[in-house]
Amino acid sequence: MPEKTQPKVTKQVKVIKANEIDPRFKYEVSKVPGAKKIMICFQCGTCTADCPIARFSDSYRPRKLMRMTQLGLKDRVLSSDNIWLCAACFTCVDHCPQDVEISSVLRALRNMAVKEGVMPVVFRDLSSNILKTGYAYVIPALRLRKREEQGLPPLPKASLESIAKLSEVTGFSELVKKKKEESE
Amino acid sequence: MTSYAIFLGCTIPARQPNYELSARKALAKLGIELIDLANMTCCAPPPIQSINLEASLAIAAYNICLAEEADLNLITLCTGCFESLSIANTMLKADKQLKAKINRILSQAGKEFLGSKEVKHYLQVVTDDVGLERLKQNVSKPLTNLKVAAFYGCHALRPSELLKFDDPERPQIFESLIETLGAKNVEYRNKLKCCGGLLRGYSDDLALNMAREKLVNTTKAGADCIATLCPFCFVALDIGQMQVKLKFNEIYDMPVLHYSELLALALGIDPEELALKTHKIKVDKVLNKII
Ligand code: SF4
Ligand code: SF4
Numbered sequence: 001m002p003e004k005t006q007p008k009v010t011k012q013v014k015v016i017k018a019n020e021i022d023p024r025f026k027y028e029v030s031k032v033p034g035a036k037k038i039m040i041c042f043q044c045g046t047c048t049a050d051c052p053i054a055r056f057s058d059s060y061r062p063r064k065l066m067r068m069t070q071l072g073l074k075d076r077v078l079s080s081d082n083i084w085l086c087a088a089c090f091t092c093v094d095h096c097p098q099d100v101e102i103s104s105v106l107r108a109l110r111n112m113a114v115k116e117g118v119m120p121v122v123f124r125d126l127s128s129n130i131l132k133t134g135y136a137y138v139i140p141a142l143r144l145r146k147r148e149e150q151g152l153p154p155l156p157k158a159s160l161e162s163i164a165k166l167s168e169v170t171g172f173s174e175l176v177k178k179k180k181e182e183s184e
Numbered sequence: 185m186t187s188y189a190i191f192l193g194c195t196i197p198a199r200q201p202n203y204e205l206s207a208r209k210a211l212a213k214l215g216i217e218l219i220d221l222a223n224m225t226c227c228a229p230p231p232i233q234s235i236n237l238e239a240s241l242a243i244a245a246y247n248i249c250l251a252e253e254a255d256l257n258l259i260t261l262c263t264g265c266f267e268s269l270s271i272a273n274t275m276l277k278a279d280k281q282l283k284a285k286i287n288r289i290l291s292q293a294g295k296e297f298l299g300s301k302e303v304k305h306y307l308q309v310v311t312d313d314v315g316l317e318r319l320k321q322n323v324s325k326p327l328t329n330l331k332v333a334a335f336y337g338c339h340a341l342r343p344s345e346l347l348k349f350d351d352p353e354r355p356q357i358f359e360s361l362i363e364t365l366g367a368k369n370v371e372y373r374n375k376l377k378c379c380g381g382l383l384r385g386y387s388d389d390l391a392l393n394m395a396r397e398k399l400v401n402t403t404k405a406g407a408d409c410i411a412t413l414c415p416f417c418f419v420a421l422d423i424g425q426m427q428v429k430l431k432f433n434e435i436y437d438m439p440v441l442h443y444s445e446l447l448a449l450a451l452g453i454d455p456e457e458l459a460l461k462t463h464k465i466k467v468d469k470v471l472n473k474i475i
Contacts, residue, residue, distance in 0.1 A: 032237070033237065033279065033282055034275075052377045052378040052380070053378075053383070053390060053394075056393040057387075057390055084234075084386060085386070085387060085390070087338075087381075087382040087383050088230035088338070088339075088382060089338040089342065089377075089378035089382075090338060090339075090342035090343040091338070091342060091377075091378070093342065093343045094342050094343060094344050094345075094352050101343070103230075107237060108237070110234040111234070111235070111237055114235050114236065119235065120386060122231070122385040122386050123235060123386075126231050126232060127231075127232060127235050130225075130226050130228075130232065130243075134225040134226060135193075135194035135198070135226045136194055136226045136228075136229060136231065137194040137195050137198050138194075138198065139194060139197050139198040140198065143198060143199070143201075144197075146201070147197075147201075150201050150205065150459055151205060151457065152204060152208070153220055155192070155197055155220075156220055156221065156222040156224065157222070157223070158223065159222075159223035159225060159246075159293075161293075162223065162246055162293040162294075162295075163225055163226075163243065165292040165293045166239060166242045166243055166289060166290070166292065166293055167239055168292075169242075169289050169292050170236060170238045170239035170242060170289055171236065171239075172236045172238075172239035176235070
């Protein structure tokens, strides 16, 4: 006798509990420059349809992230790896019929996630490079030496002093350093 | 002679002397003077904006202030820098409150953003200041027979409302500039889609899938090379081909050149002067076709 087939396990849909919802969240997000129009996303799905990342990723769906933000699912959104997948190509921004600046909303969400202590390694590395060298990507000393021999003028030095001041008043340096200590 | 303050950013001086050399030499030949200002820093690109928007706007604005003090408009080679600086410039010009806030931050570094200068990508400078007519007269080695697949990347075109570079759905600037050099522009599928460059290091898997699509489609279209405007797109498609080979076991051998390199060659600049060895995918095929 053939073995009894196991009942098919369907994917569990996670119930949204009322206490998971932060009704102030969308207002908080909408106050950030560029993110105002999150309020009027009407879920048409154009952003997901045109997103080059969504084409290759099983999990990244900008429309869904907009909805979760509107619903106030703050913790789920801010802890999601997905918010870090946007490549800032701005296709959705150009195509959204409601003029929602999706990537600016995602940028606002990332800024909030950082404040809550989330910062993916690459992002942290680029940020600490700026504090150390003035540039997100470190310019190797060898390249600087080779410039003259290749016929390039010397590269003027970046003002580390100004970067330090701007980073300090905005809290940028603290965010980057704090994360670094924690992860070490 | 028109003068601009050049904003180099980091990726070009860090790893692409081929880009910088070709652009400097070609623009000089076309009568565009590039002035290197002291103290310029990072442009604060999207990954940095992701950490803290205010700090990023302040850093970008700081660089614009340097150009304002020198009474020069800015020119960029990297479209990433073009986008970051343009976004800051436009946002601050349009929003008085935001400008006041960023100026309070900038005062710590002794600067004030006025909003008196423009940020331009060199493609716009060649189109607007030099003009296709004059460019054509300067071409001494037309790239006849060369089939070029133009790849804009994202940050020249979008967000179109802020950047106002060209029609984001049917852009023409790049294609016209390629044809003015005597080359043939070839169309290919999904030309305006992202190369995945910004995802490198965070999700290499997605990034390589996206880069691979460009290689598949430009190969199908019969292109001799891809032309780029951005050091990130260049990395994604040139060095990216090595990684695509490892991951998908596919070899495309598709040369990737910055437009400035094609421009320099067409203006008769000696290829020996252009650090072409920087390319991971050899450009000999291209040189053989045009010399
Ligand atoms: S395209 Fe705009 S309106 Fe439509 S789902 Fe996306 S954000 Fe919402
Ligand atoms: S900006 Fe981000 S979300 Fe929008 S289409 Fe591009 S990758 Fe997708």
